[in-house]
Amino acid sequence: MIQLFHVCKQYAGDAPALVDVSVSIGKGEFVFLTGRSGAGKSTLMRLVFCAEPATSGQLLVFGRNVAKEKRSRIPHLRRAIGVVFQDFKLLPDRTVAENVAFPLEVRGLASKEVRRRAGGILRSVGLELKADKFPLSLSGGEQQRVAVARALVGDPALLLADEPTGNLDPERTLEVMDLLHAANARGTTVLVATHDRSLLERYKKRVVALERGSVIADGAEIRRAGMV
16 A cells, blocks of 8 residues: 655755655555654655655555656545645635535535535534534634544545644544544555554554654564553
C-alpha cells in the first residue's frame, strides 16, 4: 500500500526533514506514526499524499512510483486517500454538510447518495445538528470532527490522519478512534500521526517512531524497548 525506500526530504535552508526513511505499510494495516514535534511526521504524510515530492529515494503508493506519475494523474490517485490535516483545511465558505460532501461530489456521485452518506457520517461524529453551520462558527474540536468525517465519508482505501485527536477531549478522542478502527475493519489502511502516548498504549497497533527525520524504531522493537 505504502512503500518508502531510502526517502530523504530537504527544505532549503533547513535541517533535513526526513533522512533515509525506509518503511512499508501493507494493505489493511493500522499504523501509528509517532515522534516529537518536528520529527518529520507531517512531512512524511505530505509526501504520501503527493502534496510535494521527496528530495531523493523512492515512494510507492498503491504500487505506483509517485515521482513518475503524470501530474494530471495525481488528483485521481488522491481520490482513494482520505486525509485529516493538522490544520483541518475546511472550506470556510461552505457549510459543514457541504465540506463533508465535497469528496463525494468530486467523484460524481448522485446528489441523493451524497446527502445520505454525508448525513450518516455527521451523525456518527455527533454533528448532525451543525450541518448548516459554517466552519468558523465551530469550536476547534468540532472542526476536527468535521475534518475526520470528510476524510471517512468516501470509504477511502487509505486514510492519513495527522494528529486527528489533538483538539478533542477524552470522550471525543475515543469516539474518533472508534471511527478510525471501524474504517480499518472495513478494509481501509490507516496511518495516524500522533505524539499522544496514551493512544499508543491503549491501542496495541504497530508503531513507527521518528526522531529528527529518521526511523528509530518500528513495531515490536518499540514495545521491547519500553517506548510505549
